[in-house]
Amino acid sequence: MNNLPNSYPKTNVQSENVINSVKLAWPAVGLFSVFATLFKSNSYLFDSVKLLLLGRRFTQWLLERINLQYWITSQFNEGDPAYEWIIHFLTYQKLWRQSLSSRVFATNSKRKWSIGSSEFNGTTAKGSAEYVPTYESPQLFRWNGYWVEIRRSNQNSKLSPPQFSVGNNKTIFVTLYTTDFSVLSDLVEEARQRYIEVSKPDVIVYTADMQAASSIPKHSIFLIEDIDCAFPSREETDYDTASFFAGFPISPSHPSRRSAVSLSGLLNVIDGIGSEEGKLFFATTNYIDRLDPALIRRGRIDKKLQYSLATREQTAAIFLQFYPESQSQNMSEKSELTTMSEKFASCLPIDEFSTADLQGYLLSWKTQPSQAVAGVLDWVKLERAERRKRKEREEAEREKTRRKCKSLKLNASIHPQRPVSL
Structure with missing residues (x-):
C-alpha cells in the first residue's frame, strides 16, 4: 500500500504522452479524412483519369496505324559529296547569320564555307579568315515556298568496322514540311549545281579517310x-x-x-x-x-613510274625556270642565261641530287644567277659532307641496335621467358 501513491505519477505521464501523440498526428488524420471524403463524394474523378489515359493510348494507336506524316526528312553524312553540297547551299542561304557561336578557319579556298566577319559585326571581311557557325540548334527557313528545318548531330558509328571508325560522324538532317518527294530532289539538285558552279575553276578533290573510303x-x-x-x-x-x-x-x-x-x-x-x-x-x-608485295602486284598496281634524280637536261631547265629569259629584252642577255644554265648543269653530277635539292639551292640566289653558278661547286661539297655525316650517324644507330638485339637474344637464351599469352 505504501507503493501505490508512487505509481500514480507514471500513469499521468503516460496519459500525457498519448495525448501529445494524438495532437501531433491529428492534422494528418484530418487531412486523410478530408481526401477520403472528397474522393468518395467525387468518384467521377477516377473515371475521368481512366478515360483520359485510355483516350491517349487509343490516339497513339490510331496515329501509328494511320501514319499521318506531313514532312520528309533526309540525312546527309560527312564524307559523302552530298554533305558538302548541302553545307555550301545552307551557307549561300545565309541561314546562320544570326549565330553567336562559330569556328574560325584560315581562308585557303575559293569556295565559300563561312558567313564572313561582316555577317557578325557589320564590318568589311578581310578575307584572311572564315567564320563557320557551329549550327548546333535546329534552324528553320523558307525555300521556294516550303518550310525547311535543319539540325545536326554528332554520333559515334558503332556499325563501322574498326579500320573505318575514325572519330565522330557529323550528320545533317534536312526536314521539308511537304509530302512531295520531288521538292527534296529539287533542293538537292540546286545545292549540287551551286556547288559545281563555285568549284568550276578548281579540281574537286575528295579527301577520303578510311571511314569514307567505301563511299x-x-x-x-x-x-x-x-x-x-x-x-x-x-x-x-x-x-x-x-x-x-x-x-x-x-x-x-x-x-x-x-x-x-x-x-x-x-x-x-x-x-x-x-x-x-x-x-x-x-x-x-x-x-x-x-611496300607489301600483295599491294604492288599486277592487277592492283599496273604501272610504276620512277622519278629519278635530276638529269643534266632537267638541271638546265630548272635553272631557266628560276631565271626566265622572257624577263630580259636583250638578246645577248638571253643567250648568256642559256650559257649559264648549261654551265650550271655541267657542274652538277648526274643522278645525285633531286630537283627539290636544286630548287632549295637556287632559292638562295633568286635574283643572282651568276652567283648561283659560281657557288654550285662549294654547295655540292657541303651537301656531300652533310650526307656522309648523316650516313655515319645512321650506321652508328643501326650498329647500336644490332648490339642491343644481340644482348637481348643472349639474355633470352640464358633466362628463357614464357611467351606472353594474348
Missing part, C-alpha cells in the same frame, strides 16, 4: 600519298611479332609505324567485293621496297 564516287581518282607510311609490310610485322614472342623482355628498339589503316582494308577498297569499276588508283612513295 568513293564512281569514275573518280583515288590518290594516297606516301603510302609506305600508312602501314608496315607483312614481313616487317612478322619480324616484330617473332622478336617479341622469342622472349625479348622489351619491344624492338625501332618504332613501329602502326596506324588505324589495315592492309586488308585498303586491298578491299582497291579490288575487293565492295570496290567499284571505273576508279583510277594512284599512290606515291619514296620507299617502294617497304
Whole structure:
C-alpha cells in the first residue's frame, strides 16, 4: 500500500504522452479524412483519369496505324559529296547569320564555307579568315515556298568496322514540311549545281579517310600519298611479332609505324567485293621496297613510274625556270642565261641530287644567277659532307641496335621467358 501513491505519477505521464501523440498526428488524420471524403463524394474523378489515359493510348494507336506524316526528312553524312553540297547551299542561304557561336578557319579556298566577319559585326571581311557557325540548334527557313528545318548531330558509328571508325560522324538532317518527294530532289539538285558552279575553276578533290573510303564516287581518282607510311609490310610485322614472342623482355628498339589503316582494308577498297569499276588508283612513295608485295602486284598496281634524280637536261631547265629569259629584252642577255644554265648543269653530277635539292639551292640566289653558278661547286661539297655525316650517324644507330638485339637474344637464351599469352 505504501507503493501505490508512487505509481500514480507514471500513469499521468503516460496519459500525457498519448495525448501529445494524438495532437501531433491529428492534422494528418484530418487531412486523410478530408481526401477520403472528397474522393468518395467525387468518384467521377477516377473515371475521368481512366478515360483520359485510355483516350491517349487509343490516339497513339490510331496515329501509328494511320501514319499521318506531313514532312520528309533526309540525312546527309560527312564524307559523302552530298554533305558538302548541302553545307555550301545552307551557307549561300545565309541561314546562320544570326549565330553567336562559330569556328574560325584560315581562308585557303575559293569556295565559300563561312558567313564572313561582316555577317557578325557589320564590318568589311578581310578575307584572311572564315567564320563557320557551329549550327548546333535546329534552324528553320523558307525555300521556294516550303518550310525547311535543319539540325545536326554528332554520333559515334558503332556499325563501322574498326579500320573505318575514325572519330565522330557529323550528320545533317534536312526536314521539308511537304509530302512531295520531288521538292527534296529539287533542293538537292540546286545545292549540287551551286556547288559545281563555285568549284568550276578548281579540281574537286575528295579527301577520303578510311571511314569514307567505301563511299568513293564512281569514275573518280583515288590518290594516297606516301603510302609506305600508312602501314608496315607483312614481313616487317612478322619480324616484330617473332622478336617479341622469342622472349625479348622489351619491344624492338625501332618504332613501329602502326596506324588505324589495315592492309586488308585498303586491298578491299582497291579490288575487293565492295570496290567499284571505273576508279583510277594512284599512290606515291619514296620507299617502294617497304611496300607489301600483295599491294604492288599486277592487277592492283599496273604501272610504276620512277622519278629519278635530276638529269643534266632537267638541271638546265630548272635553272631557266628560276631565271626566265622572257624577263630580259636583250638578246645577248638571253643567250648568256642559256650559257649559264648549261654551265650550271655541267657542274652538277648526274643522278645525285633531286630537283627539290636544286630548287632549295637556287632559292638562295633568286635574283643572282651568276652567283648561283659560281657557288654550285662549294654547295655540292657541303651537301656531300652533310650526307656522309648523316650516313655515319645512321650506321652508328643501326650498329647500336644490332648490339642491343644481340644482348637481348643472349639474355633470352640464358633466362628463357614464357611467351606472353594474348
